[in-house]
Amino acid sequence: MFDGIQRRVVSLWFPRLASDRVLRQHLRNGPFALTLKQQNVNRIYCLNGEATQLGLHQGMSYADARAFCPNLQSAPADPTKDQHFLHILRRWATRYCPWVGVEGADGLVLDVTGSTHLLGGERAMIVDMRRRLSRAGLSVQIGLGNTRGAAWALAHYGEGIAPSSDDMLSALGSLPVAALRLDEKTSVALQRLGLRKICDLAAAPRAPLTRRFGPSLLLRLDQALGTQPEEITPLKDPPRYGVRITFPEPIGLLTDVIAGTERLLIQLCRKLKTQEKGARMLCITLRRVDQDQQQVELRLARPLRDPTRILPLFERGLAEVDAGFGIDQLRLEATQVAPLPVRQISHMSDRGTDKLDDLISRLGTRVGLDNIQRFLPADSHIPERSFLIAPASYSEPKSGWANAKPRPLCLFLPEPIAGTGPQPPSRFRWRRMSLTTGRATGPERIAPEWWLDDENWCSGLRDYWRVETTQGRRLWLFYTPQNPGWFVQGEFA
Amino acid sequence: MHSSDLQFFPPPNARTHEVCGPGAFAFSFALAARLGGKILWVREAWTTAQLDPNGVADFIDPAAVTLCNAKNQTEVLAVAEEALRSGAVPLVVMTLSQPIGLTEGRRLQLAARDGKSTGVAVIPDGMGSNAAETRWRCTPLYDANATFQDSTLQKWELIKNKSGTLGVWHVRWHTTSRRLIMVPPAGK
Numbered sequence: 125m126f127d128g129i130q131r132r133v134v135s136l137w138f139p140r141l142a143s144d145r146v147l148r149q150h151l152r153n154g155p156f157a158l159t160l161k162q163q164n165v166n167r168i169y170c171l172n173g174e175a176t177q178l179g180l181h182q183g184m185s186y187a188d189a190r191a192f193c194p195n196l197q198s199a200p201a202d203p204t205k206d207q208h209f210l211h212i213l214r215r216w217a218t219r220y221c222p223w224v225g226v227e228g229a230d231g232l233v234l235d236v237t238g239s240t241h242l243l244g245g246e247r248a249m250i251v252d253m254r255r256r257l258s259r260a261g262l263s264v265q266i267g268l269g270n271t272r273g274a275a276w277a278l279a280h281y282g283e284g285i286a287p288s289s290d291d292m293l294s295a296l297g298s299l300p301v302a303a304l305r306l307d308e309k310t311s312v313a314l315q316r317l318g319l320r321k322i323c324d325l326a327a328a329p330r331a332p333l334t335r336r337f338g339p340s341l342l343l344r345l346d347q348a349l350g351t352q353p354e355e356i357t358p359l360k361d362p363p364r365y366g367v368r369i370t371f372p373e374p375i376g377l378l379t380d381v382i383a384g385t386e387r388l389l390i391q392l393c394r395k396l397k398t399q400e401k402g403a404r405m406l407c408i409t410l411r412r413v414d415q416d417q418q419q420v421e422l423r424l425a426r427p428l429r430d431p432t433r434i435l436p437l438f439e440r441g442l443a444e445v446d447a448g449f450g451i452d453q454l455r456l457e458a459t460q461v462a463p464l465p466v467r468q469i470s471h472m473s474d475r476g477t478d479k480l481d482d483l484i485s486r487l488g489t490r491v492g493l494d495n496i497q498r499f500l501p502a503d504s505h506i507p508e509r510s511f512l513i514a515p516a517s518y519s520e521p522k523s524g525w526a527n528a529k530p531r532p533l534c535l536f537l538p539e540p541i542a543g544t545g546p547q548p549p550s551r552f553r554w555r556r557m558s559l560t561t562g563r564a565t566g567p568e569r570i571a572p573e574w575w576l577d578d579e580n581w582c583s584g585l586r587d588y589w590r591v592e593t594t595q596g597r598r599l600w601l602f603y604t605p606q607n608p609g610w611f612v613q614g615e616f617a
Numbered sequence: 618m619h620s621s622d623l624q625f626f627p628p629p630n631a632r633t634h635e636v637c638g639p640g641a642f643a644f645s646f647a648l649a650a651r652l653g654g655k656i657l658w659v660r661e662a663w664t665t666a667q668l669d670p671n672g673v674a675d676f677i678d679p680a681a682v683t684l685c686n687a688k689n690q691t692e693v694l695a696v697a698e699e700a701l702r703s704g705a706v707p708l709v710v711m712t713l714s715q716p717i718g719l720t721e722g723r724r725l726q727l728a729a730r731d732g733k734s735t736g737v738a739v740i741p742d743g744m745g746s747n748a749a750e751t752r753w754r755c756t757p758l759y760d761a762n763a764t765f766q767d768s769t770l771q772k773w774e775l776i777k778n779k780s781g782t783l784g785v786w787h788v789r790w791h792t793t794s795r796r797l798i799m800v801p802p803a804g805k
Binding site: 480482487490491496498499507513522527532533535536537562563592594595596597614616617 | 655666673683696761768769
């Protein structure tokens with residue numbers, strides 16, 4: 125497999141990862157358990173050491189555990205956060221070697237081939253790992269072997285370091301067969317056959333075993349002993365869009381800060397370009413010499429990666445920063461990115477929207493990006509619901525406005541007027557004006573949408589009339605026949 | 618008569634104008650249609666009267682309307698000034714509820730001149746500022762001879778003009794051809 129150099133793999137197993145993570149945040153004394161609701165029963169998900177010593181075990185129902193141990197403290201489990209925490213540990217483990225993968229839900233696997241001497245040998249490295257992890261409040265079991273399978277077996281069943289020789293069997297032989305990463309059923313069946321240890325299994329004839337258990341059992345054995353290769357897949361770090369600049373002398377002038385920001389933006393935009401991404405939200409952190417930090421946030425109306433367009437948008441925020449005794453570090457991060465593929469520049473591309481997007485971004489720094497809106501068509505006959513108002517930066521302009529019937533230019537909440545009967549009143553008062561009906565067009569009946577519960581429409585059907593008053597104004601009146609009354613809802617242009 | 622032939626409309630570009638009266642919204646959208654369609658509508662967030670895009674569609678494509686809700690009148694003016702200066706939209710309309718001073722009005726004029734875009738302030742009656750280039754009062758009129766498809770007959774009075782004479786015109790918006798038509802005064 126490898127010429128000249130023996131492959132060495134470390135397996136880290138965190139038997140109490142979930143509870144250690146919670147206890148790291150809130151330290152509690154005494155027995156502690158995390159519970160997870162499975163099939164409508166609260167079951168124990170993870171225990172700390174004291175609770176295990178009291179005889180509780182994983183998977184038992186929480187009610188039973190409380191009966192055994194009345195002073196048991198508990199908290200709900202959060203497997204997603206545990207996974208996230210494991211990935212943080214994976215990133216930490218790259219301090220020992222670059223080749224780190226995740227093993228199941230609670231373990232890491234490190235290919236430390238050729239990197240142990242940097243930490244003073246294998247034994248010193250293991251001691252260092254254990255020391256750092258226990259200081260972080262994590263319980264860990266570590267195994268080191270020539271193969272991934274051997275390291276896993278040692279981590280889970282008998283911690284230790286297998287000698288760096290080709291013969292893995294001598295190190296693993298005394299471990300139970302379950303150490304070969306077998307499922308429960310297979311390992312129980314093997315024990316019934318009298319094959320309790322790995323050395324028993326290795327000595328047994330292979331053909332009958334394959335016939336009885338399928339090829340996976342011997343594959344696991346071969347992987348542990350190193351006759352079958354098994355790779356470790358290192359996870360890729362997600363791309364990080366952060367750049368910083370540190371100054372030899374503190375700066376305080378706005379022009380200097382802007383010049384610094386420009387340098388950072390050019391770097392950041394180059395990074396974004398290689399990933400075909402555009403920044404949606406940017407955050408610049410200005411560190412002052414007295415260690416105080418100030419942040420300027422910028423939300424953009426469109427994903428952008430053009431430094432010359434982003435920089436002017438920052439100016440307003442940077443002008444408000446108090447430089448104090450000077451700023452000695454700038455850090456620029458794209459906190460939110462969106463895909464922005466490279467596009468062909470052509471004569472068809474509209475220049476006008478670029479300018480409008482920049483304007484929206486700039487106004488967004490003043491009034492908030494959500495307060496800049498546009499109309500979108502909606503499928504409804506109800507006048508108030510025939511359109512949507514959406515933030516302009518998170519929607520595309522849509523056409524498709526079909527108005528078969530004339531609609532007013534301005535809508536307001538229905539304002540009651542005096543009137544009786546289904547015909548529009550010939551004289552009425554509205555907003556302290558005395559109006560006379562000159563011509564009335566209608567009715568246009570609009571029924572409420574019964575599938576939506578709208579309290580404005582609880583008065584039932586509406587008959588809309590377009591009323592031209594002799595005073596000049598054209599109003600949109602409606603009559604509610606089921607609940608007699610007249611209202612004004614809009615005004616025509 | 619076509620809107621391109623009208624001498625009084627559109628009012629001078631790169632300036633801020635004021636409109637009052639019940640027909641002010643119609644004036645603003647007619648101007649938007651004349652200036653190319655794109656419009657930024659700045660208003661205070663508490664305003665309950667809502668533009669209906671289905672009604673706007675008689676003048677311009679509602680997709681070209683960008684709304685901006687500002688916290689108070691100072692914000693409205695600040696947003697309008699910034700938008701006018703950037704020149705990204707040909708027309709910026711701001712709805713004002715209080716009279717503005719000479720300083721604010723002048724700043725809007727300078728911003729409009731820098732950005733080469735037109736500003737329109739929709740003001741309550743009688744609250745104009747001295748810095749405005751022109752001031753219009755738009756009132757709808759009742760026309761007994763009109764059919765119901767006809768849009769409202771309007772009387773547009775130019776009540777202040779810094780660089781010309783005042784005047785009164787009777788106009789009507791033609792929906793299908795999207796242009797302004799001047800009509801002789803009713804009853805004459």
